[in-house]
Every structure is written in C-alpha cells, then in structure tokens.
Amino acid sequence: MQQDLRVYNTKTRKKEVFNPITEGKVGMYVCGPTVYGDAHLGHARPAITFDILYRYFKYLKFDVCYVRNITDVGHLVGDADEGEDKIAKKAREEKIDPFEIAKQYTERYHRDIYALNVLPPDVEPRATQHIQEQIEATQQMIDNGFAYEVNGSVYFDLEKYNEKYNYGELSGRILDEMQNNTRELDGQSDKKNPLDFALWKFAEPEHLMKWDSPWGIGYPGWHLECTAMSTKYLGKHFDIHGGGLDLMFPHHECEIAQGNACNHEEPANYWMHNNMITINGQKMGKSLGNFITLEEIYNGDHKLLENKYSPMTVRFFILQAQYRSTLDFSNDALGAAKKGFNKLMNALRALEGFEYIHNGEETNEKQEKVIDSAVNGCLRAMNDDMNTAVVISHLFKLTKIINQINMNTLPIGALSAEKFELMKTTFITFTKDILGLKDEMPTDLLPSIYNALERYKTAKEVKDYDSVDAIRAELKEISIVVKDMKHKIDWAYEE
RNA sequence: GGUCUCAUGGCCGAGUGGCUAGGCAGUGGUCUGCAAAACCAUCUACAUCGGUUCGAAUCCGGUUGAGACCUCCA
CATH class of the missing domain: 1.10.730.10 (Isoleucyl-tRNA Synthetase; Domain 1)
Structure with missing residues (x-):
C-alpha cells in the first residue's frame, strides 16, 4: 500500500499532497523559542509535532534538512516602538548580562526538550550569530524599495508592499480592514503607517544587545531573524515552514512579506501550525x-x-x-x-x-x-x-x-x-x-527486578505467601507490578 | 468591534453522510492462595432548533456556549 503524505497547509486551508521542491528532499524551518524563560508545556507541542514530521520524513527516506532557530535577541516587551527588550528585562531582574541569560535559557531549553526524546534539528541557528545576514536582508529590502530608514531605525513599508503583493494572505487579513481597526498610537511614531513593522531598531545607549549597522547602532526586528536564517540554510524558497498557531500573525505573515521583499518569492510552500495547549480551557x-x-x-x-x-x-x-x-x-x-x-x-x-x-x-x-x-x-x-x-x-x-x-x-x-x-x-x-516513544526504565534497575522475581518464584513454590506479598509490595514501591501468569512470571509497569 | 475556530459518552480524545476509533475510569466474567497484570463481554455520545437526504454526530442555516488571533507569545 503506498499512499501520498498529505499535510494541512494553513495558506490554502486545505490538506494538500506533499510535493517536495526537489525530488527526495525536504527543507523544513520551524520557529523555535525566544530564550528568556524556561520552556513550558506549550513549547513542547511544536517541538514534538515537528519532531514527528521530521522522523516521518526520515522514515519515508527523504533527505531532510530541519532547521529550528533559537531567538536570543529579546525584541520588545511592549509596543513595537517603545518598551524594553524581553531578554534585557530578564537580565536586569536577575542582574546578569543579557547574553548570559540567553545562553542559560538555551541550555535549559535543550535539557527539557531533549528529555522528550526530540531529535536535534540539523541546524539550530541563533539570531545573534546572524546579525550580518539580517543587516544584509534589511539593506536588500531598502534597495528593493520595500523599506525605509528613519532616525536610525528601518521599517517595512506595507503600503509599498501591498501595491505588488498581498499582505495578510496567510492569516486571512485584509490590510485596509486592519488599518481601520488599529488604534492610533500615542506619541510620535517614526512609522509611515502604524502597521509597518521594524526591521532594524535604533538602540538607546542603555540598550545592551546592540550591533553596528549602516543605520547606526541598533538591533534587528523580531521577524527578521527567521527570514535571514531560513534563507541562509534552506534557500529563498523551501518546502515547509512550521510553528505555533499564535505565530501565524504577525510573525509568519511578516516572514512572507520579508521573503517577497528580499528575494521576490515566498519563503515556503507549506505552512503548518500546531494548535495551543490549554489549561482550564x-x-x-x-x-x-x-x-x-x-x-x-x-x-x-x-x-x-x-x-x-x-x-x-x-x-x-x-x-x-x-x-x-x-x-x-x-x-x-x-x-x-x-x-x-x-x-x-x-x-x-x-x-x-x-x-x-x-x-x-x-x-x-x-x-x-x-x-x-x-x-x-x-x-x-x-x-x-x-x-x-x-x-x-x-x-x-x-x-x-x-x-x-x-x-x-x-x-x-x-x-x-x-x-x-x-x-x-x-x-x-x-x-x-x-512516534519517538522510548522506555524510561533505568537499565541499572533491571537486575534488582529480576532478583526480586527469582525470590518471588521461590517463595511461590513453597507457598510462602507472606514473602510473596512482601516482594509484590517491594516492587510496587518502584511502580513495578508482578505479572504472575500460568506459564511464566514477569514484571510490567504499573498502569 | 473585526477575522477565524470549536462544541462527541464520567474524563481525555479520533472520526466524518450508512460499517465498534483508541486510552483512562465503571460493571460482569476468566485467571489467582488472595491480588495484580492480561484477556473476553458490557454501560454511558455526538450543544440546541430547523433544513437537505432513503439515511446526518458528519452537509446547510439559525440559536446558545467556549476559545484563538487582531499587542509579545509555542
């Protein structure tokens, strides 16, 4: 029985047969975490979901390249123009260097995610190590007429973009409607249009994570790292882009826009989104x-x-x-x-x-x-x-x-x-x-289990039921149950 | 307010025009020194009101309820 793999493409809102760009090969990019806190149950879902897809492609004998990034630039806590970098905020709270914060939480993310038997991706690029690529992408967008610089910051020009492309396609939004619904921002925004998003932000002197650029000292905008890194490792156009449903807008929408603005083509053929984990609904x-x-x-x-x-x-x-x-x-x-x-x-x-x-x-x-x-x-x-x-x-x-x-x-x-x-x-x-499920029994426990079963067997033979019960209780302590069958005695995990 | 999802038995959760999803829990058996494990059997369903159809939990419409996105988020 051979059948095609079909995946749900958020872009078309349909299940589609998966057709790779290059026969036998798959490139997939999945949005990883922003490392300013411990990984929670919600982070486990995309990690596992796309791990399954990765594993299944391998099973199907595809030559697959799986890229999952680490966003170690903090971006902003609040509104797109103001506010504090998330990682910087955490760094201030914990009184440590922001780069150290990112490093620590990256390590903790790995520890907690790999415990779930998630395979490491082929490439795990970090935003801070691709600043040059992000600057180049920004320059490219300026050159292509889709971005403008104001006071040391560079913004994506949505109006310009929409003359040629269609912003909001992935999430089913219409630019005009969004503009009507956008509350007017207080203060003096540098943006031409409130929906324009930052590609590069001018850094105040107290801002700690910052780099030199053609527009002065600053740091990259949120959506940019994924465009820069997916392009670098998978090319301008690759097969699958994944992530949590909450990233569909604006993050993935912006990635599509950036892809078009930089490379004149959309980054991915298939957009896949895992749903959320809820707690009390x-x-x-x-x-x-x-x-x-x-x-x-x-x-x-x-x-x-x-x-x-x-x-x-x-x-x-x-x-x-x-x-x-x-x-x-x-x-x-x-x-x-x-x-x-x-x-x-x-x-x-x-x-x-x-x-x-x-x-x-x-x-x-x-x-x-x-x-x-x-x-x-x-x-x-x-x-x-x-x-x-x-x-x-x-x-x-x-x-x-x-x-x-x-x-x-x-x-x-x-x-x-x-x-x-x-x-x-x-x-x-x-x-x-x-499915990537594995036995969690520590192997060094096995000898003592078999030893207990031997004693159980002997006690059973001489009808020493007190000992039998004691051994059962002993194993139950470590959540192991005796399977006392007619033809043999064995153990099992307590269910 | 705009856009979009969803509503399944005690719980979780698949499915989708006619054929028992599955797990957990419950009940009755088999087995057992008693248990456990396992196996067999079995009880609880498709929010509500209409419509389409030979037939709908499944398609269409109304109602009610819940959630997501529209701001950072996996």
Whole structure:
C-alpha cells in the first residue's frame, strides 16, 4: 500500500499532497523559542509535532534538512516602538548580562526538550550569530524599495508592499480592514503607517544587545531573524515552514512579506501550525502567566500538579491529540496518558522478547486481519496530516494481540511468520522511530527486578505467601507490578 | 468591534453522510492462595432548533456556549 503524505497547509486551508521542491528532499524551518524563560508545556507541542514530521520524513527516506532557530535577541516587551527588550528585562531582574541569560535559557531549553526524546534539528541557528545576514536582508529590502530608514531605525513599508503583493494572505487579513481597526498610537511614531513593522531598531545607549549597522547602532526586528536564517540554510524558497498557531500573525505573515521583499518569492510552500495547549480551557502562555514549565511537570512541582509526569508521559499525552486540535491540560488527562503509555511500553517489551515458533497451529485469520488493518491504519493515519492519535489507536489494537500471545491465550504460531514479522516491525517502528516513544526504565534497575522475581518464584513454590506479598509490595514501591501468569512470571509497569 | 475556530459518552480524545476509533475510569466474567497484570463481554455520545437526504454526530442555516488571533507569545 503506498499512499501520498498529505499535510494541512494553513495558506490554502486545505490538506494538500506533499510535493517536495526537489525530488527526495525536504527543507523544513520551524520557529523555535525566544530564550528568556524556561520552556513550558506549550513549547513542547511544536517541538514534538515537528519532531514527528521530521522522523516521518526520515522514515519515508527523504533527505531532510530541519532547521529550528533559537531567538536570543529579546525584541520588545511592549509596543513595537517603545518598551524594553524581553531578554534585557530578564537580565536586569536577575542582574546578569543579557547574553548570559540567553545562553542559560538555551541550555535549559535543550535539557527539557531533549528529555522528550526530540531529535536535534540539523541546524539550530541563533539570531545573534546572524546579525550580518539580517543587516544584509534589511539593506536588500531598502534597495528593493520595500523599506525605509528613519532616525536610525528601518521599517517595512506595507503600503509599498501591498501595491505588488498581498499582505495578510496567510492569516486571512485584509490590510485596509486592519488599518481601520488599529488604534492610533500615542506619541510620535517614526512609522509611515502604524502597521509597518521594524526591521532594524535604533538602540538607546542603555540598550545592551546592540550591533553596528549602516543605520547606526541598533538591533534587528523580531521577524527578521527567521527570514535571514531560513534563507541562509534552506534557500529563498523551501518546502515547509512550521510553528505555533499564535505565530501565524504577525510573525509568519511578516516572514512572507520579508521573503517577497528580499528575494521576490515566498519563503515556503507549506505552512503548518500546531494548535495551543490549554489549561482550564484557556491558552497556556508566558504572557498569561498560567503556564507550567516542563521542569515543573517532570518534578511535580506546581500547585496545579497532583503528580509528577515523566517526559514520555508528556510526549504520549501530546501525541494522543492531533496537532491541529487544542489540547487541554488536566491531571486526569495526564494520569490517563501515563497509564496508556505504560501499557504500550509493556507490550513493546513483551514483543521484543518473543521468539517465533510454529508448531503446526491453525492460522487465526481473524487476528491476521486485525494486524493488516492496524498496519495499514498506521500508515494511512500518518499520511493523513500526521494523525498520531489514530496511529496510537492502531498500536493499541496490536497491543491486544501482543498481550494475548504473551498470556499464551493466542499461540504465536497461529500467526504466519510473515504476519508476525509485519506486526513486530510495524509496532516497533511506529512506536520508537516515528512516534519517538522510548522506555524510561533505568537499565541499572533491571537486575534488582529480576532478583526480586527469582525470590518471588521461590517463595511461590513453597507457598510462602507472606514473602510473596512482601516482594509484590517491594516492587510496587518502584511502580513495578508482578505479572504472575500460568506459564511464566514477569514484571510490567504499573498502569 | 473585526477575522477565524470549536462544541462527541464520567474524563481525555479520533472520526466524518450508512460499517465498534483508541486510552483512562465503571460493571460482569476468566485467571489467582488472595491480588495484580492480561484477556473476553458490557454501560454511558455526538450543544440546541430547523433544513437537505432513503439515511446526518458528519452537509446547510439559525440559536446558545467556549476559545484563538487582531499587542509579545509555542
């Protein structure tokens, strides 16, 4: 069964068959974090969503180049013309150099995100290391007549742009309507038009992150780094641009405008946006102050958390929803995800331990059909705009068969060798390689588990039930459960 | 106010014109020294009012409710 991968393109608001610009190759750019605080649950979603896409492209044997940036220039807290740089603000609060702030939070971001088994991108460019490229892009836009300089700052000229292009296409906005809705800014703005956005900002003497430029000392505007870096690493025109839905406007809209203004072409063919994670139905976000950091989730250290949740539980939780749906956080939901994830890991471990033997059993056609339908279902779901929730549902169908084999209620030989292999490869590939789920058991714990099981077995044989119960309790302490089956004794994660 | 989404069983969450998504929780069984795990069976659904259709949770319209973006945000 071969089928095309279809992805939802925000630009056309349709699912489209993915056609790469160059046969067999994919370039994807995803907006990474602005590093002025710890990564929260919301940051985990795009990291995981596009990790899945990256992994799936690799699975499909594409030669993929994945670029995810780190924005380590703070930009502005408030209004586009006034206010303080976010990183500078944090630096002042913590009394450290802003570059040090960015460095620290970048490290913490990596620590918390990589715990989620997210693959590192091929390139992870930083805005501060691409100042020259941003200056050049700005100059290019001035030269092309789409930007103007005022008092040491350079702004994008939307009016000019709109004579030739159509600003607002991605987010379905119309420039005129936006202008009518824009409240008049107080004070003396340098901009010709309130909607014009900064490409380069003049830096006041007290501003700490600043660089020399043809327009004087300043720093780059927010949207510019993505244009400069995506162009540098993926070219003027590449396949996929991703990020959170909240970046659609204005960030991605501005990137499109900058791409056209610089390079005379739009940066990306497909725009993909993951939806938000909500908490009590409300968006979780830094600006709303209702976020839970990943570190807090892992440690259970937040007033809203009834438990700590492992990185893989978080990953599984996120994958149980399609990436374009909002996903609501709750302890119940995380708790259910934890159990579901353990169930999957128990099946994975059992499956990896199976040895196929055929003893002349009759083929169980019903179960073989379940395998076929689940295998096809996994592929179909991934091809249908990365529906990981449906992939997981099919993996649970296979889990049932795996458990039946493990419990000896379904002889392994009731499946043909090919069917068993098909199930095994599919289950393992989708669970580990594509969904990126992994067993979290520290390997140094295994010897003591097997030791406990040995003692359990002996105690059982002599009907020393007090010891049996004690060993059960002992293992339960580390969330391990004894599986006391007719034909063997094994352990499993507590679900 | 403008633009746009969404409303599914106790909870989370897929799906989309006719065919049981799945997980968690519940109930009844099988198994067990008792359990657990697992398996089998099973109960709760498609906000509301109309329309289209042989048939709608799924399409169309109204109503109600929730959310997102319009300012920095994953």
